[in-house]
Amino acid sequence: MQRERSMKRKRRRRGIKDMCNRHDCEIPPDLMIEILIRLPTKSFMRFKCVSKQWSPLISGRYFCNRLFTCVTRQQQQQQQPRLYMCLVAKDKQCVLLSSMSPDNTCFVLVDQDLSIPGYFFASVPGLLCFQFGTKACIYNPSTKQLLTLPSVKSDITAQQGQLKTTQYYIGRDPVNDQYKLVCTILIYSKLFANMSSEHWVFTLELGGSWKKVVPLGNYHPHAPATAGRSIDGVVHYLAWVDLYKCAVVSFNIRSEEVTTFLLPRKIWDVPVPALMMKADLIEYDGKLAIFSHSYLKDEGLVELWVLKDAAGKKKWSNMILVLQPCQRHLVHGIDLIVKGTTQDGKVILSPLEMRSQFYILCYDVQNNDLRKVEITGVPRLWLHKECNFDLKFMDESESFIYLEI
Numbered sequence: 001m002q003r004e005r006s007m008k009r010k011r012r013r014r015g016i017k018d019m020c021n022r023h024d025c026e027i028p029p030d031l032m033i034e035i036l037i038r039l040p041t042k043s044f045m046r047f048k049c050v051s052k053q054w055s056p057l058i059s060g061r062y063f064c065n066r067l068f069t070c071v072t073r074q075q076q077q078q079q080q081p082r083l084y085m086c087l088v089a090k091d092k093q094c095v096l097l098s099s100m101s102p103d104n105t106c107f108v109l110v111d112q113d114l115s116i117p118g119y120f121f122a123s124v125p126g127l128l129c130f131q132f133g134t135k136a137c138i139y140n141p142s143t144k145q146l147l148t149l150p151s152v153k154s155d156i157t158a159q160q161g162q163l164k165t166t167q168y169y170i171g172r173d174p175v176n177d178q179y180k181l182v183c184t185i186l187i188y189s190k191l192f193a194n195m196s197s198e199h200w201v202f203t204l205e206l207g208g209s210w211k212k213v214v215p216l217g218n219y220h221p222h223a224p225a226t227a228g229r230s231i232d233g234v235v236h237y238l239a240w241v242d243l244y245k246c247a248v249v250s251f252n253i254r255s256e257e258v259t260t261f262l263l264p265r266k267i268w269d270v271p272v273p274a275l276m277m278k279a280d281l282i283e284y285d286g287k288l289a290i291f292s293h294s295y296l297k298d299e300g301l302v303e304l305w306v307l308k309d310a311a312g313k314k315k316w317s318n319m320i321l322v323l324q325p326c327q328r329h330l331v332h333g334i335d336l337i338v339k340g341t342t343q344d345g346k347v348i349l350s351p352l353e354m355r356s357q358f359y360i361l362c363y364d365v366q367n368n369d370l371r372k373v374e375i376t377g378v379p380r381l382w383l384h385k386e387c388n389f390d391l392k393f394m395d396e397s398e399s400f401i402y403l404e405i
Helices: 002-023 029-036 041-047 054-059 061-078 325-330
Strands: 082-089 094-100 107-113 119-124 127-132 135-140 145-148 163-173 178-188 196-203 210-213 229-231 234-240 246-252 257-262 279-284 287-292 301-310 313-322 336-341 347-351 359-364 369-376 387-394
Touching: 029 054, 119 163, 119 387, 127 163, 135 178, 163 229, 163 234, 229 279, 234 279, 279 336, 325 369, 336 387, 347 387
Parallel strands: 107 369
Antiparallel strands: 082 094, 082 387, 094 107, 119 127, 127 135, 135 145, 163 178, 178 196, 196 210, 229 234, 234 246, 246 257, 279 287, 287 301, 301 313, 336 347, 347 359, 359 369
16 A cells, blocks of 8 residues: 555656656746745845755846845835944953834834844945954845955054054945945054054955055045944045044045045144044035034033035034033933934934943934933843943845855
């Protein structure tokens, strides 16, 4: 009896195989793409292993563009950007957490523990960027793909008594749809003396490698002071030329040109700016702006400087904001750091160090209103650790990006 059943199963499989051979059951690529884009993006990395035909199909530019259109349409209807949080303890232990971004609520709940160690420095839609020592890593939280870039072979060497640091930034060329990493390497002595810096760029594509950038004529060697802010295909960050001079450094992702321009003295009024000034770049009304909070914790005062580039001439306009008396207690005596802006333009501030209680402050510059947002659901292990805290808001509309170098 069992032998007869086994023979029937074999004949059935053979019949199906013969039918497929006669009628050619191969699914057309266009139909396959329409089927795949309706499946969860987390499955794509597994699907690449199905066959030699599926791997290039899923990695191809046409598939990515088609998926981007589909996913963007869905997310515009139902999904908000996510808030990614990185905690780094004094013993260098790290954890990456995720939650829905705050809207008008007073708390957010951590709902993902991604368990990826490292301290991230930047993000673009769909990708988080981490730094491990002197190396950069790119992580896709949706597909769980982690890509480590090769180290930069620097042309400058630190002499005895000098320090050497490496800083990474990431941006996207919207014209050619390319993602690029920028590496700034700095060598300096104490108090920013004998400073020398160089820049390298890496295009995230098959066969990519580090390429040295030749600065333009107005270039100033500098020490990066803030995280990068990407606006319209240009990555900007604040940097110190010396203890008393600050500059905005801009890297054009498409042309791969780096420029620096010194800030006017009127933007700060502290004795030793490099040691006392607290400020960062933000995007304000589509323009580059400096959010200066040197006097926020003591006087409840913020200065906002907005860059207006008219006919090639850079002009700064400013406004002074004074916190409402009922909100002064939220910042009094607390050292804060800027963590970027939300989709609706609110400035995100967080304490330099946190323990037992995790929260951020959302500053509505337009209405001069400050709101505290508590972060709940952090793993219990971290509630009593003294740790540094970093966060990024990320639009996941391009979370299907596949990386290959």
